[in-house]
Amino acid sequence: xxxxxxxxxxxxxxxxxxxxxxxxxxxxxxxxxxxxxxxxxxxxxxxxxxxxxxxxxxxxxxxxxxxxxxxxxxxxxxxxxxxxxxxxxxxxxxxxxxxxxxxxxxxxxxxxxxxxxxxxxxxxxxxxxxxxxxxxxxxxxxxxxxxxxxxxxxxxxxxxxxxxxxxxxxxxxxxxxxxxxxxxxxxxxxxxxxxxxxxxxxxxxxxxxxxxxxxxxxxxxxxxxxxxxxxxxxxxxxxxxxxxxxxxxxxxxxxxxxxxxxxxxxxxxxxxxxxxxxxxxxxxxxxxxxxxxxxxxxxxxxxxxxxxxxxxxxxxxxxxxxx
Ligand SMILES: Cc1cc2nc3c(=O)[nH]c(=O)nc-3n(C[C@H](O)[C@H](O)[C@H](O)COP(=O)(O)OP(=O)(O)OC[C@H]3O[C@@H](n4cnc5c(N)ncnc54)[C@H](O)[C@@H]3O)c2cc1C
Numbered sequence: 001x002x003x004x005x006x007x008x009x010x011x012x013x014x015x016x017x018x019x020x021x022x023x024x025x026x027x028x029x030x031x032x033x034x035x036x037x038x039x040x041x042x043x044x045x046x047x048x049x050x051x052x053x054x055x056x057x058x059x060x061x062x063x064x065x066x067x068x069x070x071x072x073x074x075x076x077x078x079x080x081x082x083x084x085x086x087x088x089x090x091x092x093x094x095x096x097x098x099x100x101x102x103x104x105x106x107x108x109x110x111x112x113x114x115x116x117x118x119x120x121x122x123x124x125x126x127x128x129x130x131x132x133x134x135x136x137x138x139x140x141x142x143x144x145x146x147x148x149x150x151x152x153x154x155x156x157x158x159x160x161x162x163x164x165x166x167x168x169x170x171x172x173x174x175x176x177x178x179x180x181x182x183x184x185x186x187x188x189x190x191x192x193x194x195x196x197x198x199x200x201x202x203x204x205x206x207x208x209x210x211x212x213x214x215x216x217x218x219x220x221x222x223x224x225x226x227x228x229x230x231x232x233x234x235x236x237x238x239x240x241x242x243x244x245x246x247x248x249x250x251x252x253x254x255x256x257x258x259x260x261x262x263x264x265x266x267x268x269x270x271x272x273x274x275x276x277x278x279x280x281x282x283x284x285x286x287x288x289x290x291x292x293x294x295x296x297x298x299x300x301x302x303x304x305x306x307x308x309x310x311x312x313x314x315x316x317x318x319x320x321x322x323x
Pocket of ligand 1: 059064065066067068069072075121125127
């Protein structure tokens with residue numbers, strides 16, 4: 001662990017956790033200790049190397065860091081069955097502001113509760129986490145169905161909103177909505193909705209569930225692919241079938257689009273937020289800590305007081321933000 005001091009007043013330090021990346025899997029008692037500087041990809045890789053019937057319910061992107069992800073919650077394709085990554089943390093090693101090294105017993109249940117969803121940065125530095133591995137079947141099934149706007153897609157999305165949360169807990173279906181070029185229509189832009197799914201079981205079981213509960217989507221046997229859980233991790237991360245697992249150890253992330261594209265995307269997000277405002281939490285409008293919402297407010301200066309921070313703090317922590 002390295003700390004960088006700055007000459008800013010008041011001074012602050014940045015702690016680099018890159019070298020804290022060890023992972024110890026204990027298949028016999030279905031637990032693991034994972035250090036905060038490891039990535040999700042490294043964790044999934046390490047589990048798969050030791051067991052074909054265990055996994056961990058955390059986020060989809062392999063390059064995400066364990067420290068921020070676990071402390072802010074962490075959801076992925078197994079969220080319906082096993083909850084968040086934070087729900088599956090059973091102990092942690094934390095260094096507090098006094099330099100004391102604490103575990104679950106010595107930090108107490110309140111602090112242990114806070115670092116599992118409240119974000120680590122407010123409470124100390126979490127060096128490592130003890131997690132409960134979850135059981136996955138040797139065969140899981142995935143599918144992806146792309147629908148353009150003219151394919152009764154609006155009705156399907158509407159139906160999905162009512163069906164998705166009632167489906168079997170082994171079945172996860174997410175929507176990815178994006179604009180694409182329509183080759184047949186002179187590259188005109190159109191919206192495409194992708195129904196992207198993981199099922200913890202065989203394709204036959206999946207087909208039967210889908211035909212009973214969501215027949216409107218029209219899932220066919222040839223659209224389903226059976227694979228191992230770790231292959232499904234690669235599938236959701238966008239890698240082609242047959243890709244070596246070693247790619248999960250790659251820490252390089254490329255950001256290509258630059259400031260203009262980033263501003264455009266933030267503008268889209270603001271339009272979406274504005275449209276969705278009527279359906280989501282308000283007074284205060286709340287947010288998932290791991291998807292920071294710039295419009296909830298940020299600290300303007302390094303020496304912001306608790307009183308000033310209350311403006312955004314209550315929106316993330318609700319009644320748990322005490323001034
Ligand atoms: C490409 C991408 C894909 C994502 N996919 C998902 C997803 O599928 N599901 C999901 O739930 N989220 C997802 N996220 C959001 C992700 O969970 C958050 O961005 C998370 O905060 C990342 O943690 P980090 O450690 O990598 O980031 P950092 O920026 O290093 O840390 C985030 C915050 O946590 C604090 N922190 C980090 N480590 C520690 C520690 N050891 N002790 C105390 N505080 C610490 C930092 O100070 C900072 O405030 C995704 C993010 C990206 C960029």
